[in-house]
Amino acid sequence: MSKPLVALVGRPNVGKSTLFNRLAGERLAVVAETPGTTRDRLVAEVEWGGRIFDMVDTGGIDPTILRGGEPLSLDSVDYLDQIRSQAELAARDADLVLLVVDVEEGLTAADQEVAQILRRARGKGPTAPVLLVANKADNAERRAQAMEFYELGMGEPVAVSALHGTGAGDLLDRMLDLLGEAKAPEPEADDRIHIAIVGRPNVGKSSLLNRLLGEERVIVSPIPGTTRDAIDTHLTFHGTPLTLIDTAGIRRRGRIEPGVEKYSVLRALKAIDRADVVLLLIDAVDGVTAQDAHIGGLAVEKLKSIVLVINKWDAVSKDTHTMDEYAQRVRQELKFLDYVPALFISARTGQRVAKVLPTALQVHEERLFRVPTATLNVWLREALEAHAPPTRGGKRLKIYYASQVRTDPPTFVFHVNDRRLVHFTYARYLENQIRARHNFLGTPLRLLFRPRRRDAA
Numbered sequence: 001m002s003k004p005l006v007a008l009v010g011r012p013n014v015g016k017s018t019l020f021n022r023l024a025g026e027r028l029a030v031v032a033e034t035p036g037t038t039r040d041r042l043v044a045e046v047e048w049g050g051r052i053f054d055m056v057d058t059g060g061i062d063p064t065i066l067r068g069g070e071p072l073s074l075d076s077v078d079y080l081d082q083i084r085s086q087a088e089l090a091a092r093d094a095d096l097v098l099l100v101v102d103v104e105e106g107l108t109a110a111d112q113e114v115a116q117i118l119r120r121a122r123g124k125g126p127t128a129p130v131l132l133v134a135n136k137a138d139n140a141e142r143r144a145q146a147m148e149f150y151e152l153g154m155g156e157p158v159a160v161s162a163l164h165g166t167g168a169g170d171l172l173d174r175m176l177d178l179l180g181e182a183k184a185p186e187p188e189a190d191d192r193i194h195i196a197i198v199g200r201p202n203v204g205k206s207s208l209l210n211r212l213l214g215e216e217r218v219i220v221s222p223i224p225g226t227t228r229d230a231i232d233t234h235l236t237f238h239g240t241p242l243t244l245i246d247t248a249g250i251r252r253r254g255r256i257e258p259g260v261e262k263y264s265v266l267r268a269l270k271a272i273d274r275a276d277v278v279l280l281l282i283d284a285v286d287g288v289t290a291q292d293a294h295i296g297g298l299a300v301e302k303l304k305s306i307v308l309v310i311n312k313w314d315a316v317s318k319d320t321h322t323m324d325e326y327a328q329r330v331r332q333e334l335k336f337l338d339y340v341p342a343l344f345i346s347a348r349t350g351q352r353v354a355k356v357l358p359t360a361l362q363v364h365e366e367r368l369f370r371v372p373t374a375t376l377n378v379w380l381r382e383a384l385e386a387h388a389p390p391t392r393g394g395k396r397l398k399i400y401y402a403s404q405v406r407t408d409p410p411t412f413v414f415h416v417n418d419r420r421l422v423h424f425t426y427a428r429y430l431e432n433q434i435r436a437r438h439n440f441l442g443t444p445l446r447l448l449f450r451p452r453r454r455d456a457a
Contacts, residue, residue, distance in 0.1 A: 022163075025046075131154075
């Protein structure tokens with residue numbers, strides 16, 4: 001089940017990124033005094049009171065300053081439409097919206113209009129609750145000034161200082177209360193395998209979905225960004241129920257427009273979160289880009305199984321060695337995905353598209369594979385004999401035994417004398433040794449190191 005999602009919205013320079021960093025517990029977002037610093041969304045996992053949720057930082061929106069001036073990249077009318085869509089999507093797709101305002105500057109026309117947009121969204125159907133956060137309340141006088149934001153009609157403002165941390169705990173407590181109230185009805189049991197099609201804009205995601213379905217079930221367009229929502233399509237493939245999820249393209253940082261596209265990315269990230277297998281599409285003409293690696297990294301961080309799909313292969317000039325050479329370059333650029341299968345297809349012509357779903361199902365089967373404990377420890381003993389554990393400060397790492405404690409994703413626990421002695425390179429070595437015996441095709445492995453009780457004592 002995907003985690004609750006909290007979205008921060010508000011006009012520029014009210015301290016959303018600072019608040020994001022404070023609640024996330026680390027400096028993830030770029031913070032500056034210049035309005036508009038945030039050009040991309042950031043997602044962080046937050047834990048508080050035993051609850052875990054995802055939080056999204058967004059670029060500032062100010063519908064008033066652009067009416068008489070020039071927007072950054074769109075004309076004024078279009079920009080206002082983007083703002084409206086962004087706020088409405090935040091209210092509809094997030095589980096909680098934090099409307100952040102600035103006590104130091106006081107109530108502005110921009111704050112009033114953003115609040116009005118959120119109120120209008122409520123009249124169009126079920127929306128997320130909105131929590132008003134009055135930031136920069138650094139002293140008692142400013143906390144008293146926060147009361148003027150009652151005028152927005154969003155309830156009692158929670159006064160905080162994101163910079164100094166004042167009120168952060170109270171804010172998180174209130175957020176958990178609202179997330180509890182916002183719980184949706186429990187969904188019916190879904191035994192379908194969820195396959196998300198993700199990638200940069202215009203790499204052929206919707207075209208691949210249509211080819212897999214054999215019919216035009218979604219809009220296909222050469223214009224990047226056509227797909228705004230994550231679209232679910234149910235089908236049965238050789239007796240196996242599947243859900244294919246077509247998503248909006250994920251652009252690289254600095255290229256995401258400050259409107260509806262930002263929340264299209266949010267939806268794509270949610271699609272990855274609820275997928276079992278991710279089809280990562282790469283444009284064969286463009287080759288592997290930094291953003292391809294970034295998207296792959298998002299899937300790995302969420303421990304999702306992956307199939308690399310190199311699309312538009314029909315547009316590449318080739319000879320008998322082209323595919324092998326291209327595959328080698330892909331592996332070089334995406335070294336962290338060396339366990340992932342790669343398919344060279346053309347969604348336009350149908351070339352090798354028939355291999356996509358069987359490969360995805362094979363990868364999903366690997367995700368559910370379990371290694372018997374006795375077999376795993378034979379592998380471990382062989383690995384230790386071939387390459388002894390490292391020492392640190394004169395103390396050697398000892399690994400007593402291992403077991404696979406779960407599947408989906410495959411998770412292995414190694415019982416050790418001191419987990420601080422486990423260097424990431426040795427953990428990587430152990431993972432490679434497991435894969436040498438059973439490949440776990442396309443599936444990330446989670447390795448945990450725990451001290452034995454008497455060693456911990």
